[in-house]
Amino acid sequence: MGKKQLTYSALALMLFLPSFLSVPAQAATEGKVSSKDEVVYATLNAEGNLDHIYVVNTFDVERAGKILDYGQYSSVKNLTDLKELNQEGEKIEMEAPEGKFTYQGNMNENTELPWDVKVSYVLDGKKVDPSGLAGKSGHLDIHIDTAENESGDSVFYENYLLQMSMSLPNTYENIEAADGMVANAGKNKQVTFTVMPGKEKKLTVEADVKDFEFKGVEIAAVPSTLPIDTTGTEGMTGDMSELSNAIGKLNEGVAELETGVTQLNNGAASLRDGSAQYKNGVAELNGSSSQLVGASGSIRDALATINKSLAGQSADVDLSSLNELPAGLNQLAGGLNETAAGITKLKDNYAQAYAALDVAIKGIPASQVTEEEIAALRESSPNPEVVDKLAASNAAAQKVKGTYDSVNQAFAAVEPSLNQMSGAVTEISAQLTSISNNLSASLKETDMSGLAELQKGLSELSAKYGDFHSGLVSYTDGVGQLSSNYGKLHSGIAELAGGTGELEGGVSDLHDGTSELHQETKDLPEKMQEEINKMMDEYDKSDFKPVSFVSGENEKVSSVQFVIKTESIEKEKEEEKKAEPEKEKGFWELFLDLFR
Known part of the structure; x- marks a missing residue:
């Protein structure tokens, strides 16, 4: 029995020994990276306080070999193969094959998000702690406040668009979101909000809930690349030109x-x-x-x-x-x-x-201004009192005539x-x-x-x-x-x-009023175009160049995205009866399983 056991041991030693005795034929070559993508995953508790952050880094490797990356990670993990990653301080060294190479880095505890997110819950008019909210029924308000985190990197706050979504069961009634959009999504209602770059926002969702459970708030932060079509602005400025000219003619009249x-x-x-x-x-x-x-x-x-x-x-x-x-x-x-x-x-x-007298009165136009014309002028005029004076004056002139x-x-x-x-x-x-x-x-x-x-x-x-x-x-x-x-x-x-x-x-x-109105509106098309250009400059981030979230030393960053999720609120489930643990197998049984 001992002899047979020795034979198996020798066989195993022969199988593994070559892998330890092998020597690399040549030194590792330098790899070449064409671009890098970062996806930042952050988990928040139910009230919006940060729990932890990790980043999934994906490289587009043109030439296989050794590549470097930087980040304030507490630990890193290779997600592409089983090769170990070498971490020294903020520098991470790795052997990457050609193609896509991905690894995960868990951020240090002092890392901050660019946004400060606060979530609060009000049930039947009283603020409640989320820990005691599961299974409750009543009228619930969920408040989400977003603002800039002074401790975070402002470049993302100024240039990134926040898309917030939450899923509520169809069993909840009277779901309302004043600044959001509510849509059907299978058996659930999908509530979606959008927060523009550099803007603080206070959002509210309310509903009549029963046996409350909540999967949390999901937030995606991406660069603002909203397509801004300027073709319609030409028509708007053209209409404003016509209005300005009409006001000028009105003033002359x-x-x-x-x-x-x-x-x-x-x-x-x-x-x-x-x-x-x-x-x-x-x-x-x-x-x-x-x-x-x-x-x-x-x-x-x-x-x-x-x-x-x-x-x-x-x-x-x-x-x-x-x-x-x-x-x-x-x-x-x-x-x-x-x-x-x-x-x-x-x-x-x-x-x-x-x-x-005869010449003066005959000089008053015989045609009267209709109620429809006065109503249209009142809608287009920024000063209705001037239009009222015009209408009264016209009526008085017609009465005199x-x-x-x-x-x-x-x-x-x-x-x-x-x-x-x-x-x-x-x-x-x-x-x-x-x-x-x-x-x-x-x-x-x-x-x-x-x-x-x-x-x-x-x-x-x-x-x-x-x-x-x-x-x-x-x-x-x-x-x-x-x-x-x-x-x-x-x-x-x-x-x-x-x-x-x-x-x-x-x-x-009236003439003083129309003159003032004409002075204020004669440059209206140009002013309107300036406001349109200003708005476009504020929201058009097409010239934004991505920067790394984890380290300023990283280069060739093509995109950085954030996926943020708050903790779910769920009822406690009854503990299932645990199955009997299997008997732990020894090394030899595990080795034999390879051939079975």
Whole structure:
């Protein structure tokens, strides 16, 4: 039995001995690496505190041989073959075959991630520790806060995009993620968030949970290589150019409107002043009508008395009072001439004011701004108050134009009436002058023998003057009615002038607003393009060159990625009955198993 056992031992020694006695034919050659990839795996606890980090390094080896790598590893492990790795401080030396070569390095405990991740849980409004959350039911909020880790490498925080995801069972109800996307993933709901480079973020997922379990938060950090398509920006800036040009045209139109409203207001003011003069003149004329009628009545009575006295053919007739009659008639005619001159002057002033008003109001565009146009302008304008003023001013202008159109015939009829009135007063004055002249001539050439003929003429004069006096009374009554009615018309003209004054002030404010708006928006396309370029520069990391996470001495790094996961929250499972351990095999049995 001992002999047989010795034979087996000798056989085993013969099989293994050559491997120890073999000597390498030549020294190891230097390998050549074309690129290196790093994938950083980090495990966090349920609250986001760092547990441990390891890195999987993958080399693209162009020529087999010895290669070097650097990293602050507590230990390393070959993942490609069974060859040992030589670690001296931060330097790792290895024999790598041609092709892909991979090894794992476990980072030192003082290694920090570039991001600070905090996860908290609130169940039914109360913050709970994750250790006691498994199996609970209720309304759960999961808060994830990300920020820069001041102790980490900022180059990754500034240039890497975070993609966070978590899986929740479909049995959970009312799943909501304000800044994320919720999608179906088989029997689960997949919640995904994106955090842009260099940005802090506070994220929340809420759901009604039952018998809660959670697989944790998975975070992938990769370089931001979002494709930014700039073709659409040309259309946007083109639209902004059209808007800017439209605002410029609007400002020009408001400037023209302001000029027209100013002319309208000046015309209305002139009309108001002329109307006030006319009103005062008519009032003054009406005030003197009683005196005029009284004087005319006295003349009428005097003529009637003289005529009555002469009718008696008295030889002792006193003609001294009759001699005073022509002077009274001339004085009355002179007063009427002054009245006619005042009416003529009033007519001329009115004609000028009316012509200015007519031109100004006809200058207001007849087309009205529609409600749809105002609504569209209000949506495109950064200052809705300016648009409201424009709408109010336009409405006021249209109201003035409509009011003027409705009373235009009355305005137009005033001037002919004044002209007719002036002519009638002038004609009456001329008749009085003629009567006075004829009477004076008759008195000079008449003696007592011609008294009968004089009496006859005075009788006719008295009769005619009675008709004249009746006409004069009718005229003064008309002047009274004109004075009363024109007072109302003047009030309307004054109100119109006040309205145009307010309109001018409103349009002036509007023009100031549109001018300011135009100044602010005339460079809008260029400013918008600058903001677009700024945004693109902020998020376009296409020029970023990867650097090693583990050591600045590593070269030819083509990519560095991070895979970060928080600890799962699971219910405790019942311990399964452990199977009986197999009897440990000896060396010889293990050796024989190679041939079985």
